[in-house]
Every structure is written in C-alpha cells, then in structure tokens.
Amino acid sequence: MDKIKVLVADDHQVIIDGLEAIISTTDHLEFIGGASNGKEVITKVESQAVDLVLMDINMPEMDGLECTAYLNKHYPKIRVIALSMHDNPRLAKRMIKNGAFGFLLKNSSKVNILKAISEVMEGRNFFDPMLMSTFFDADNKKSSSSFSKKDLLTKREIQIIQLICQEKTTTEIADELSISTHTVESHRGNIMLKLELKNSVGLVKWAIQNEVIEL
C-alpha cells in the first residue's frame, strides 16, 4: 500500500507547519504541501496526485466550503477533512454537505488527527469528539436552560406560524382553519409582538431556530 498523500490548506502557516510535523513523522502518511487558500488547493491538485486534504474553512480568496464542493465535483476520489477553530455544528454540517468526510478542531490531539485520517481514508466519517458534545449541547441550552420565547406562544399561535411558514397567505390560513382572516391577522400581530419581530422573514428564521418548523 502506497503512502497516503496529504495536502494541508490553511491561511496560517503555523497550522500547516504543525500538521506537517505530525504527518511527516507518521509512517504511512506523506506530506505533499500546503496551500493558503482554496485556489491554491485546486492548483496543487491539478499538478500532482493528492489523496486527502486537511481543509481549513475560513480562508481568503476561496474558502473551505467552496473549495470542498469543487473538489467533490471534479476530484471525487480526494477525501476532505474539515479543520476549524470553532466547534460550530452548523458549519460542520455545511462542510459535510459539501463533501467533507470528517471534521477536526484545530486543537485536536495528534491521535485524533491520525484516527480521523485513517477512518476517512477507509471511507468512514470521523467527527471530532469535542464537536459531538457541542452538537448536542447546542440546542440543549435553548430548550432546557433559561427561557425561550416559545413559551410565550399559545398552541394556536404556533399553528399559525407553521402555516405562515408553509408560504400560505392570511386568506388561505383563514380558510384552512375555518376562521376569519381578521382572526388570523390578530394572531399574526400578537406573534410579532411577542417575538419582537419585524416581518415574516424574521418569523421563518425564528421558527427554524426554535424548531417550530423543520426545513
């Protein structure tokens, strides 16, 4: 079995150096270069064989999201592991969606990094354990601790929100619930008031964030 050819993309040279140290000192891995943004990554994979890219998300020129999507489309054999400073689950999801196979935090341990590489090269996913914790914690705090504005709403109001989020107009909603359009507007008004929202755009975003509707 050949060595796994690894490319590191990050706009901070320190990170590249650090990962190079880890990769170079591991038998079955080969460090084949660094890139400071997405465009460079693409230039490099065009000129030489690459098996795996450790990809930072925040980069100038072309960011990790865009670059991963590009690689996934044009070089589907190249595996990507996302690197990030922040344990942001949403960002992780987006990277995965764009074709990344794993997600590592930058302060992750050497063993974790090597584990991630081997898992991903065998076609499995790998996610930083730290990420998984925050993944669950994330919506814990909203729902369990402190209070949510969701509690201020009545069942009927929640129902109205759901219908609004189905792109229905006041008339359609009134029809569906067999109530007057005035009533629906009245509810809508109270909702806006309680949630301190400006318009229905804000309402949709709130509804998604508070899991009143699913995307």
Added chain:
Amino acid sequence: MDKIKVLVADDHQVIIDGLEAIISTTDHLEFIGGASNGKEVITKVESQAVDLVLMDINMPEMDGLECTAYLNKHYPKIRVIALSMHDNPRLAKRMIKNGAFGFLLKNSSKVNILKAISEVMEGRNFFDPMLMSTFFDADNKKSSSSFSKKDLLTKREIQIIQLICQEKTTTEIADELSISTHTVESHRGNIMLKLELKNSVGLVKWAIQNEVIEL
C-alpha cells in the same frame, strides 16, 4: 481506584447477558446487575451503589427517557449511557437532554462500548460514531443532486436575497446598495421567477437550504 459499578437496563435478557459478558471480563469494571425497566433501575440504585447505568430507551413500565431524567435529578452522580437499536438522532438528543452522557447503538463493538464507559466516567460525552454519520447524512442527499437553481442566480441577486433575509425592506436595501427601489424590486421579481417562489417566506427557506444565508 475502585472498580466502576455498572448496571444494565434492558427489557431483553440477551442484551443484559451480552453486556454482562463484556463488563465482567474487563478489569476495572464490575457488573452489579440487570433491570428490565426503569422502575427496577430505581429500586436497584436505592439499595446499592451504582456508578453507571447502560440504559435502554424502549422499556415497559418506565422508559429510558423518564428513568434517566429521574436519575439525573435524584442521583446526579450516576452516569447514564443510552442504548438504542435505532440510530435516531432525535431520540439521542432527548436522552442527552434528560441527562445521559453518551449514546451507544446496540450493535456497537466491544471497544466502542468500553471507550464510551471510560469517556463518560471521566465526565466527557461519547456518541456512537454510527450515530454521528446518520446525524449528518440526514439532509445530505438532497443537495448532492448535481444541479441547483442557485446557478441560475447572479451575484447581485444572491446579494439581494441575503439582504432580504436580514429582514431588510426594499427601501433599506436600495439605500444600502445605493440603487433605486425599482431596481431592487426588479431583482426581487426575477429571483422569485427563477426560483418559482410564492413569497419571501419561501425565499428564506430556499436561502437556508441552499446555504445562501446562515441561520
């Protein structure tokens, strides 16, 4: 360091037996009994010291969710790892919310189970790798289908969408971009046409799904 006292709760004796085998043959672990439902778990923890419960979610009498919540309240020192047949993220979330520190699938490997126990006993979370995969996979397939309507849009249109999604009105957007409100409306119209949307509510949802905006 004392052995970790483990209680297994599951309404299938086979599972209990299997886990007993794993626990008993591991040095630092001690199997102290099985329970076939939540009530039994509570009876057992009242009569003897328990460090950790491997808790099935689906049980008669009192299920894993309820029991975990109870333990978390009355015996906060007892760590709980949820056991489940199904890799259902929603269920996992609820268990975590109720106080479980980890989540294992029943077909998980011995190493995973032992890893989970040690991680959890050291105060960290542990989630079955399989679960994490399905967690992310969930909304994967939709977007991977090659072409997206996003390609139909121009940069300016994307920009307008982002501003709309920031709950800005046409006037505000026109102001910010130093163009006429008519132009903004014109763009908005084209967007609606291209994306076949009914109103801005649909636009926000589309924007989130297609990652034009972040929540």
Added chain:
DNA sequence: AAAAAACTAGTGGTTTTCCGCCAGACGAAG
C-alpha cells in the same frame, strides 16, 4: 465587434402584510 447577460430604472396597479385599536365568548384558575 456583435450578442448575450446582468444591472439598472421606471410606470401602474393589485395583493398582502403590518399596525393599532377595540370587543365579545369561553374556559380555567384564583
């Protein structure tokens, strides 16, 4: 250089949302 696409701006009109205010009916909780 010509063609195509994108951005710009306008007119004119309809529909929908948003806002404030009011008020009766009903059930649950004090």
Added chain:
DNA sequence: CTTCGTCTGGCGGAAAACCACTAGTTTTTT
C-alpha cells in the same frame, strides 16, 4: 364569581411586497 388568558372577529389605514411590462446602460462572452 371574577379575573386572566385565549380565541375569536372586526375597522381603518399605512407600508411593503408582488406582478407585468418596458427599456436604457454596462459587463461579459463569443
């Protein structure tokens, strides 16, 4: 029994969104 919250219904008006159609300018592509 009275109060509170919820659901209901209504009025009038302002603001914003939506729709269709036209058309000049700029940028990009061919």
